[in-house]
Structure formats: structure tokens, C-alpha cells
Amino acid sequence: MNAIERIVAYHQRTKHHPRRYAAGPGYMDWENQPDPFRRFSDSSSIDLPLAADQLKTLYADLDHSESITPQPMDLQGVASLFELALAISAWKSYMGERWAVRCNPSSGNLHPTEGYLISPDGVGPGAGIWHYEGEFHRLELRGEVAEPAWSDAFPPEQFCIALSTIHGRESWKYGERAFRYCQLNLGHAAMAFRVAAAALGWRATLTDGLGDDDLIRLLGLEPWPLPLPPEQERPGLLLTLSSNAADTPLSEPLEEALRNRSESIVWRGQASRLTTEPLREWTAIRHAHEAAIKPALPLQTSTPPESPHPLACASRLRAADLIRQRRSAVRYDNRSSIPMPTFFRILDALIPRPGVSPWDLFTDTTRIHPLLMVHRVQGVTPGLYVLIRNPAVLDDLKQALRPDFLWKSVQEAPDHLPLYRLSVGDEHDFARMVSCNQDIAADGAFSLGMLAEFDSSLTGGAWIYRRLHEEAGAVGQILYLEAEAAGYQGTGIGCFFDDLFHTRLGIEALRFQTLYHFTIGTGIADNRLETAPPFAHLSR
Ligand SMILES: Cc1cc2nc3c(=O)[nH]c(=O)nc-3n(C[C@H](O)[C@H](O)[C@H](O)COP(=O)(O)O)c2cc1C
Known part of the structure; x- marks a missing residue:
């Protein structure tokens, strides 16, 4: 079967039917539930300030986001971005159990998505590849970069966010269908970044110029070949963020420069284990994953038709408050x-x-x-x-x-x-x-x-x-x-x-x-x- 036939076969076999659900574990192995927070030991980290409360932008203002005054892309700005996209928004407890919920939702609250900041000097904590550690709201330095060549690659007021996904966090509960859920979660998280960026007066665009192989190198993920343990992170999405004030919204040269410079990154830290026992591997997920490897693509520019301005938004809430109060009923x-x-x-x-x-x-x-x-x-x-x-x-x-x-x-x-x-x-x-x-x-x-x-x-x-x-x-x-x-x-x-x-x-x-x-x-x-x-x- 070619790759398209294989992904269609995955889709068909992971359909739920009233009398036959897609293959799953059949029970909840609570003893071996994956940790929803990953940490990198032995790497330096920076505590992020709790800054989103200071953002005055109303949710309704996001309909005109191009006219929102851009916040500086400093530590405070980047901290607000992560706080509104991926951070914990409340702790819940019941009968002795306590769990965190976040600004981004996730199937089963299992949170397969990990986030990275890819920044030049002068943005956030400075030049490097930084992993967002959500439990303590901090950035861990994952990759040290060679300066000034690294920062020179970035046009003014631009940086990147990369998202990876951990199939095992979802397959622990959902079995074969989990590969689908991981992609849905990536979409939620990417849009959470887009909306948070808008509240800060920034733009965010999916950047397809780097393929999975490039993203693996850029984030220091385990390379192919498969099979990889299900708790390994797999490449997800790359977003380019730019300030409303910058006039280079999307740049292929940045992607090319990142690709060229990823060889010289020096990796720091050890990824924490998510479970005590190895997670079960689902062959159907491995096959789907292999079939759906994303290539590097030329810049796409599909423009939707013009449409009148959005209908009025009734909310008077600040964007930061609305984003953090979001809950699934x-x-x-x-x-x-x-x-x-x-x-x-x-x-x-x-x-x-x-x-x-x-x-x-x-x-x-x-x-x-x-x-x-x-x-x-x-x-x-x-x-x-x-x-x-x-x-x-x-x-x-x-x-x-x-x-x-x-x-x-x-x-x-x-x-x-x-x-x-x-x-x-x-x-x-x-x-x-x-x-x-x-x-x-x-x-x-x-x-x-x-x-x-x-x-x-x-x-x-x-x-x-x-x-x-x-x-x-x-x-x-x-x-x-x-x-x-x-x-x-x-x-x-x-x-x-x-x-x-x-x-x-x-x-x-x-x-x-x-x-x-x-x-x-x-x-x-x-x-x-x-x-x-x-x-x-x-x-x-
Ligand atoms: C991709 C996806 C699928 C979900 N599927 C269900 C579902 O079938 N039934 C349900 O009650 N909730 C579902 N949820 C809601 C999650 O359970 C919820 O997001 C999670 O418990 C975290 O709570 P929060 O959204 O309040 O942060 C889903 C959420 C996502 C993102």
C-alpha cells in the first residue's frame, strides 16, 4: 500500500461503530498513567513572570487585531504568550485527587502537546531552543545556539513556536484512535497561540517550510527510524510569530536559515520519563505516523474570499480573562x-x-x-x-x-x-x-x-x-x-x-x-x- 492508502486504512480501522469501538486498552492502567508534564533535568531554566493579568486587550478587540498595539517581545511578552496558550488555568480536586486544567483543552485532559520557543537574542529569555515546562511555568534551555549567526537568521520582531506531540499520553487511554486525537490537540494548541498572539498585538502563522525531519533536528527529538517508544515526542507544527509592527509576516528565508543552523545546536538536559513501566505500543499508530510524515513544503498562499467584517462580539471581558476561564462543560x-x-x-x-x-x-x-x-x-x-x-x-x-x-x-x-x-x-x-x-x-x-x-x-x-x-x-x-x-x-x-x-x-x-x-x-x-x-x- 502507498502512504495515502495506509493513512486511509488507519482512518477506517479507527472508526467507532455502535457495536464495535476502535481498538483500545479496555481498562485504565492508573498505576502507569503518563505524566502530563515533561521536564528536562540538568538544563538551566528561567521562571516566567505571571504577566497575562496586565494585558488590557478585550476579547472583542481581537476582531480588529491588526490595530492592537504590539507588546514588546521581551520576557514578559513571551511569558504572557505561553500563559495564555498552554499554561495551567486552574487546579481541580475531588475526593483526594487533584489535577490541573489548562488554557488549551485536551482529550481526556491528557495533554499530549509540548511547546518550544525558538528565539533570537532579544526575544523572551534570549537566543536558543527553550522547552515550556507547564507545571512551574518556566522555560528550560534545551538547545544552545551559536551566536551571532543564529540570531542573524531572524528578521526583526520575529520568532518561532514549535509544537510536538506524545502519542503515548493519549494511547494510554484511547488506544489506536489516539493518533487522531494528538492531531486535534495540536490544532487546538496552535489556535490557542494564534489568539494569545493577537491579544499581544502579534501575528502567528503555521509555517510549513520545515518538514518533520527538520523539526526533529531543530527540537533535538529522537530521530527515526521507528519504532520509537510511545512516550517520545514526535514533530507537530511550527508557527512563525511576528509583531503587527513588522512588515515581514512570513519568511521562507527564516525557515531555510533555521534548517541550516540546526546542525550546530548543542543539546542540554535529559527528558523526564513519563511512566514507570514502558507504555504499550500500538502498531496502527506507528503505521499512521510513518505514512503521514510531513515533507518540507514551499510557502503556500491560499487566500479566502473577502467577507464583511465579523458580526459584533457581545463580550466585554478581557481576552486574558476569557481565555483562562474557558472550560469544557x-x-x-x-x-x-x-x-x-x-x-x-x-x-x-x-x-x-x-x-x-x-x-x-x-x-x-x-x-x-x-x-x-x-x-x-x-x-x-x-x-x-x-x-x-x-x-x-x-x-x-x-x-x-x-x-x-x-x-x-x-x-x-x-x-x-x-x-x-x-x-x-x-x-x-x-x-x-x-x-x-x-x-x-x-x-x-x-x-x-x-x-x-x-x-x-x-x-x-x-x-x-x-x-x-x-x-x-x-x-x-x-x-x-x-x-x-x-x-x-x-x-x-x-x-x-x-x-x-x-x-x-x-x-x-x-x-x-x-x-x-x-x-x-x-x-x-x-x-x-x-x-x-x-x-x-x-x-x-
Ligand atoms: C480533541 C478533544 C476531544 C474531546 N472529546 C471529548 C468527549 O468525547 N467527551 C467529553 O465529555 N469531553 C471531551 N473533550 C473535552 C475534554 O475532556 C476536556 O478538554 C478536558 O477534560 C480538559 O478540560 P477543559 O477543557 O475544561 O480544560 C475533548 C476535548 C478535546 C480537545
Whole structure:
């Protein structure tokens, strides 16, 4: 089988079905749960200041992020970036158990994503490769670089963030399906960085010029060949950050320079072990990983069509507060409805606009389209709807879905919002059932599945399987924040019966596949849990 056939085989075998879930461990080996925090021993580290509280930017200001005055890219600025993207946002406890939750969500709260700062002199703690250690909110010097050649590679007011992922943290609980979850988590984290950067007056863009091999060298990860122990970090994403004031938003020369200079990095520190016993290796994940190795790519510049300015955001919260209060609801009230303008605003926030935050995170084409199961939105008839995030897909989607779907533009929606009603009816039972019988999908105001343009996208390379999940994760991240901004809550749903959803929609082949589900509504707080502030355990 070629790489595309192998990744499609992985996708097919890791579908959940009502009577047959994807292969998993079948039990929770609590004794050997992976540590969600990695540390590098014997490396010097810098405690990051707790700086995000001082950021005055409102969440609503992010709609005009290009006009936000850039913060300096000093230690305070970089500390705020990590605090709002990856840091602990609260400690929860119940019956003697205590666990951290963070600004970025993660399937099972297992946090497979690790973050790195790749900086020149004058940015954050200075030149080097720095690992973000989340438990104590500090940067560990992982790679020492040869100056001044290293810093000379960076255009003014630019640096990079790299993300890696640890399959074993997720497969410990989810087995074979975990490779998908790792990519969704990467998308969430990348979008968390994009939004945090916007609050600081900076831009952040995925930079595909470096392939997996380059990223392995740049981060000092274990090289191929596979198999590698599942607790090893694997390359994820590279983001270039630049200040709104800089006029070189994306630079291929930086990527080339980083590639050339990675040979001279001197590695410091030993990665901590995450478990006492070796984690089980899932062969299907190894095969997916091998098939979906990402090559270095030329700069892509796919520009979405123009769209009017985003609909008004009702939130008066500061971005830093909203980001840190974001939580997944574990129950919804199955009663409250949300107003129509709120619904339209949430959907409008998913529409990419040329050069505008947050969807300027991606430079490749938009391929994820939410298929909504609307339960309780005032003035919107319950039923199935679809939001087309890239108009070029409309005809294909019409052909792929059931011929009796209505495809009626929603009259009440603003003209520019490509929202179509497909059918009218009560979708509570279907939403619950398709989400592995989870009530959250029925008890919110609406839930959705994210349809990806699937087989046509993969013709560009098996690695695009990862990108599709990353885009879906990024959509999930904006849904979480938009729900919070409107006074509601969201929950990502990784457990769903793939083909049950496809069958209901009439999807027979692999032209479209659902990759991630989500629900939004009025959450019910779990009052049994105690909540403590995020950094009470730090001395600073
Ligand atoms: C990719 C992904 C899949 C998830 N799947 C589910 C799910 O199927 N059911 C659920 O109740 N929560 C799900 N969640 C929510 C996580 O359980 C939640 O993010 C985690 O417990 C951390 O809590 P927080 O989001 O409040 O920080 C998912 C989250 C992510 C990012």
C-alpha cells in the first residue's frame, strides 16, 4: 500500500461503530498513567513572570487585531504568550485527587502537546531552543545556539513556536484512535497561540517550510527510524510569530536559515520519563505516523474570499480573562436556548477572511465545514444545517449529501454567512447517539460534526490527514472561546460513531468524512469539584 492508502486504512480501522469501538486498552492502567508534564533535568531554566493579568486587550478587540498595539517581545511578552496558550488555568480536586486544567483543552485532559520557543537574542529569555515546562511555568534551555549567526537568521520582531506531540499520553487511554486525537490537540494548541498572539498585538502563522525531519533536528527529538517508544515526542507544527509592527509576516528565508543552523545546536538536559513501566505500543499508530510524515513544503498562499467584517462580539471581558476561564462543560441543562444573533456570531467567527486573525493561522486552503444539529436556537427551526467555510466546496458537498436535503439559505442569517438548512426535525436522539451516546451532544443548544474534504485533500500527500485534524482542532478552539464570550460553554467531542453520521447524511464514499464533533449550550457546573487558582504552588 502507498502512504495515502495506509493513512486511509488507519482512518477506517479507527472508526467507532455502535457495536464495535476502535481498538483500545479496555481498562485504565492508573498505576502507569503518563505524566502530563515533561521536564528536562540538568538544563538551566528561567521562571516566567505571571504577566497575562496586565494585558488590557478585550476579547472583542481581537476582531480588529491588526490595530492592537504590539507588546514588546521581551520576557514578559513571551511569558504572557505561553500563559495564555498552554499554561495551567486552574487546579481541580475531588475526593483526594487533584489535577490541573489548562488554557488549551485536551482529550481526556491528557495533554499530549509540548511547546518550544525558538528565539533570537532579544526575544523572551534570549537566543536558543527553550522547552515550556507547564507545571512551574518556566522555560528550560534545551538547545544552545551559536551566536551571532543564529540570531542573524531572524528578521526583526520575529520568532518561532514549535509544537510536538506524545502519542503515548493519549494511547494510554484511547488506544489506536489516539493518533487522531494528538492531531486535534495540536490544532487546538496552535489556535490557542494564534489568539494569545493577537491579544499581544502579534501575528502567528503555521509555517510549513520545515518538514518533520527538520523539526526533529531543530527540537533535538529522537530521530527515526521507528519504532520509537510511545512516550517520545514526535514533530507537530511550527508557527512563525511576528509583531503587527513588522512588515515581514512570513519568511521562507527564516525557515531555510533555521534548517541550516540546526546542525550546530548543542543539546542540554535529559527528558523526564513519563511512566514507570514502558507504555504499550500500538502498531496502527506507528503505521499512521510513518505514512503521514510531513515533507518540507514551499510557502503556500491560499487566500479566502473577502467577507464583511465579523458580526459584533457581545463580550466585554478581557481576552486574558476569557481565555483562562474557558472550560469544557461536562453537563448541559437541556432547556435553555441561545439567541439567534449569538448563534450567527459564533458561526461567523469560523469564516476565514484574507489576512485577518484568527484564520490567517493557516496559509493552506480551508477544508473543514461544520454540519450542525440545531436543537434550541431562538428563531431557528430545529434540524440539520451546514456552514460552508469555503464556497468552492458547495457543489461537491451538494452532490455528496442526500439528494432530498433542502439546501435552503437561512433567510434570517446575514447575507455573507453561507448557512444552509438541510432538513427540519428533532435531532436530540440522533445527536446523542452519534456522539457515542453522550448526553452533552443532545442537551446543549446545538452540536455539530466537522466534515472534512477528505480523499481529494489527501491526493496532496498523506500528511494532510494531520492537517485536516489540526484545522478541525483549531475550529474547536474558536468554538470554545466564542461560546465562553457569549456566556455559554462548549465541549469538544472526540468520541463519535463516524459512519453512523455519514450514513445519516447520505455520505457513501470518502469524499467527505467527519473528524471532530462539538457541542455548545448552557453548562451545569459540577459543584462536587473544588477549584484552586493556577499558580498558588509557585513561589513567585
Ligand atoms: C480533541 C478533544 C476531544 C474531546 N472529546 C471529548 C468527549 O468525547 N467527551 C467529553 O465529555 N469531553 C471531551 N473533550 C473535552 C475534554 O475532556 C476536556 O478538554 C478536558 O477534560 C480538559 O478540560 P477543559 O477543557 O475544561 O480544560 C475533548 C476535548 C478535546 C480537545
